Amino acid sequence: MHFAFQRYISYRFEMLWLRSIMRPSYAQKLFLLATLPLVVAVMAIAVLVGHQSRAFADREIQALEQQMLEAKKEELRNYVTQARNGFYFIYGVAAPDDEFAKQKVAQILAAMIYGSDGFFFVYDYNGTNLVSPRQTEYIGRNWTGLTDSQGTPVVDRFIDLAREGAGFHEFMWEKPSTGKEAQMVAYVLGLQDWQWAIGTGVFIDDVRASVAAARADVEARVKQTFYYIGVITFAALMLVFISGMALNIRERRLADAKLKQLTQRVFDAQEEERGRVARELHDGISQILVGVRYALDIARRRLPQSDKEQPGIEMLDRGIEHLSGAIQEVRRISRDLRPGVLDDLGLGPAVKSLTEDFSARTGLETSFSTVVFRNRLDQDAKIALYRIAQEALTNIERHAQASKVSVDLRGHRTGATLRIWDNGAGIPSAVTSSSGKGGLGLRNMQERIDQLDGTLTISSNRSGTLIEAKVPLTHLLPPEDASETTKKAAE
Amino acid sequence: MNTPIKVVIVDDHPMVAEGIQAILESYDDIEVLCTLKTGREIVDQAHTLLADVILMDLNMPEIGGLTATELILERCPDTRILILTMHDSPEYISSALSHGAMGYVLKDVPTDEIKTAIDTVMRGERYLCTGAKGSLAPPDGASREQLTGREQTVLLQLAQGKSNKEVALALDISVRTVETHRKNIKRKLGISSTAGLTRYAMEHGVLQGTGARL
Numbered sequence: 001m002h003f004a005f006q007r008y009i010s011y012r013f014e015m016l017w018l019r020s021i022m023r024p025s026y027a028q029k030l031f032l033l034a035t036l037p038l039v040v041a042v043m044a045i046a047v048l049v050g051h052q053s054r055a056f057a058d059r060e061i062q063a064l065e066q067q068m069l070e071a072k073k074e075e076l077r078n079y080v081t082q083a084r085n086g087f088y089f090i091y092g093v094a095a096p097d098d099e100f101a102k103q104k105v106a107q108i109l110a111a112m113i114y115g116s117d118g119f120f121f122v123y124d125y126n127g128t129n130l131v132s133p134r135q136t137e138y139i140g141r142n143w144t145g146l147t148d149s150q151g152t153p154v155v156d157r158f159i160d161l162a163r164e165g166a167g168f169h170e171f172m173w174e175k176p177s178t179g180k181e182a183q184m185v186a187y188v189l190g191l192q193d194w195q196w197a198i199g200t201g202v203f204i205d206d207v208r209a210s211v212a213a214a215r216a217d218v219e220a221r222v223k224q225t226f227y228y229i230g231v232i233t234f235a236a237l238m239l240v241f242i243s244g245m246a247l248n249i250r251e252r253r254l255a256d257a258k259l260k261q262l263t264q265r266v267f268d269a270q271e272e273e274r275g276r277v278a279r280e281l282h283d284g285i286s287q288i289l290v291g292v293r294y295a296l297d298i299a300r301r302r303l304p305q306s307d308k309e310q311p312g313i314e315m316l317d318r319g320i321e322h323l324s325g326a327i328q329e330v331r332r333i334s335r336d337l338r339p340g341v342l343d344d345l346g347l348g349p350a351v352k353s354l355t356e357d358f359s360a361r362t363g364l365e366t367s368f369s370t371v372v373f374r375n376r377l378d379q380d381a382k383i384a385l386y387r388i389a390q391e392a393l394t395n396i397e398r399h400a401q402a403s404k405v406s407v408d409l410r411g412h413r414t415g416a417t418l419r420i421w422d423n424g425a426g427i428p429s430a431v432t433s434s435s436g437k438g439g440l441g442l443r444n445m446q447e448r449i450d451q452l453d454g455t456l457t458i459s460s461n462r463s464g465t466l467i468e469a470k471v472p473l474t475h476l477l478p479p480e481d482a483s484e485t486t487k488k489a490a491e
Numbered sequence: 492m493n494t495p496i497k498v499v500i501v502d503d504h505p506m507v508a509e510g511i512q513a514i515l516e517s518y519d520d521i522e523v524l525c526t527l528k529t530g531r532e533i534v535d536q537a538h539t540l541l542a543d544v545i546l547m548d549l550n551m552p553e554i555g556g557l558t559a560t561e562l563i564l565e566r567c568p569d570t571r572i573l574i575l576t577m578h579d580s581p582e583y584i585s586s587a588l589s590h591g592a593m594g595y596v597l598k599d600v601p602t603d604e605i606k607t608a609i610d611t612v613m614r615g616e617r618y619l620c621t622g623a624k625g626s627l628a629p630p631d632g633a634s635r636e637q638l639t640g641r642e643q644t645v646l647l648q649l650a651q652g653k654s655n656k657e658v659a660l661a662l663d664i665s666v667r668t669v670e671t672h673r674k675n676i677k678r679k680l681g682i683s684s685t686a687g688l689t690r691y692a693m694e695h696g697v698l699q700g701t702g703a704r705l
Contacts, residue, residue: 283550286577287504290598294510297602301517327599331577341582344550349582356581371695411695 027248034240042233049229050222057218061211068207069185073168076187079200080166083112083120084189096193106131109198116177117203125163125195127155134176148172149181162190162197175203183208264451271338271383278337286330293323339386347382348409351389351418355407358393364402370409377416381475384448385409385418388456388469391441392420400424400465415454415472427460445469495522496613499540501533501559502526502548502575507598511546511575514602521609530554537563542570544609547592549576549583557590561641564591565668571612575605584619590639594618638679645672649685650692 084091087105094101109120110133122131127144143155148171161167166189173184186201300316334340342350348370359366377385389407396402402424409418427442442458445467449456454471498521502508508526515521524540527533531553533545545563549556560572573594574587584595593612596605597620604620611618638646648658655673659666682688 282577283504287507287598290577291504291506291510293599294507294514294602298510298513298517324599327577331579335580339580340550340578341580344555344578345582345586349580349586353580353582413694 027244031240031244034244035237038236038240039233042229046226046229049225053222053225054218057214057221061214061218064214065207065211068210069204072185072202072204072207073187076168076185076200076202077166079114079118080120080187080189080198083109083198083200084191086112091191091194094193096195102194117175118200119176120198120200122196122198123155123158125159125197127159129155130196131198135174158186158188158197158199161188163192165190170204173201173203260447260450263447267448267451274337275343278334278340281330281334281337282340286327286334289323289327289330293320293327296320296323342382342386347377347385350382350386351407351409354386354389354393355405358397358405362397364396365404367406368408369406371411376411376476377471378475378477381416381452381454381471384452384454385416385469385471387448388445388467389418389420391445392467395427395441396420396422396424396465399427402464411476413473415470415474416476417471418469420467421464423464426462426465427458495520496609497522497524497541497543498546498609499524499533499542499544500526500546501528501530501551501556502546503528503551504548507548511605514605515609518606521606530556530559534559534562537570538566541567544612545570545572546575546605546609547572549574549578549587557586558640560587560590560592561639565641565664571615573608573612573618586639588617590641594620596620638676642672642676642679645669646676646688646692649673649676650689652689 087108090101090104090108106122109122109131113119113133117134119134120131121129121138123129123143126142127146128142129138129140132138145153146155147153150172152171154169154171154173157169157171161169166187168185168187170183170185172181174180175182182203182205184201184203186199188197188199190197296316296319300313300320303310303313303316339350339353341353352368352370355366355368358364393405393407396405400422402422404423406421407419408421410416446456449469449471452471452475454469454475457466457468457470459466459468498515500508500511500515500523502511508528512523512526515523524542527536528551530547530551533547534554537545547556547560551559554562556574556576560574563570563572571593572591573596574583574592575596575598576583577598579597587595594608594617596608596618600620608618608620644662645658648661653661655666655669659669662669676688677683680688680691682691
């Protein structure tokens, strides 16, 4: 049963949540209207910017790579040309089968090592290595058909290039310094008389690395741009959200203030109307009724006293009796609407009367204490405190199951305080939180006291409840002047 | 009965005043001097009318019945004042008695009772009407008596440091009356010194600040 109820509740919540998603409120719609285009625009801009800057960077990097490779190639060509010029005095005069000259040139080339990995190599057109100063294990062996790890022919291509005159070739090669494979570009020149292919190569992994670094750099920059855009967008969204909230709060506060004003007006109108009707009944109707009664009494007296049997006299007596009933009824209604005591004698006597009625009605042990001063509060404060006392006593009668009640009313240096205490069961916290239906009375009290800039304190536990309503000094009437005393005291 | 009882009726409702007058005039031993409409009129004329009994309504324009009672008694302490009203709350009765009224009668009691009340107060006894005796119990001695409007005024004057003479002058009453009020105030508050009165007035928010509001 309990579980089913919980499930029902959670189902209800889900439905509510769904409904709030499906059918946004006016404020939510406004917020969406303001933020959705912003988000979409920012996203489009971000994608576009990312794409553009990547494309631009790509072109840049490609150009850079090209340039660096060209520079390397140019360098290689220079090395080889320089080397050829260096031994041309031997080669140029030697016959094709001059083994001594060949050996001399091979020695010169073997000596020409440079950098950490730079060297010259020589293969004859059969594929046999003649010079390889850094990787001497290659020397003297035939390398026809050699391919690198990617399957690119190496020596065969050298020989082809040499036969054609000269050319560049890119392939993977083991670095002599580290033994690791890396991309190499080589320039090969053919010595046709000797059927030699001579050349040198440089590793271009540094170019690749700097290109990759440049690419990573670009990627990072794009990411950073995205990040900035994201932050700015978030800030803008927050701004919209916060200003929306602020606006909302302000509106709500205004609405609350208006509602409060309205409440006050309702209270005022109600009190005024009650007071007016009560006075009208008391000063008008009931006085007229009394006058009528006196007239009937006199008429009755002038009729012969002895003749009780006469039906006219009996009717008249009944009429007078009913009239008395009517007068009492009017008085009761008038007092229920607004006790004359409150207006004529002040809050103290009115609350005293209230507690006495309460005590007589409920049979609870009720005490009332006050100070000896009378009628010191202004009209608003009097009415508000009286209604609070009334409400509190009604609550005690209905809910508290108390056996003792005490009411205290006194003025002091900072204003006037009404205290109503009972030793009942206390107010459940669900009620004091003013959300429940039972809290309506308490909320009325709070609203009434709010209108007076006073404070309402409700302290409640299982052994009783204390309601304390305090109004500030501004609601106490100033001391009367001697001259106007006579007038004021009459009220 | 040699001389009739001289009665003045004070009520702002002509129908009621006329009705009472008609009723009272049916008795031989009562002479209605006049009917007045406001408290102000009776306060001004009390010492010339020299009525034995004044039938006084409570709610009246200008000066209400309670204040009028107090003011009349300051000058003509021998006048017996009988409150005749529609209010049946006990608070009105205790207020009326503390302001010096001798009796309290509801307007809607059987008309004979008004005569009974007049006769009772003429004998110098209090009269509280029988019609609603249950609710019209006299004030119990246990609860502290409230100050009357006049006493409150006198207290304020005294608390401001005025002497009996100055108070008498300000309120246009005799010094002896002020002294009586002062005695009553001290009795009601249970305070013996004037400084104590000032402090009491301050503490209960009656006298605010240093009299700057006056």
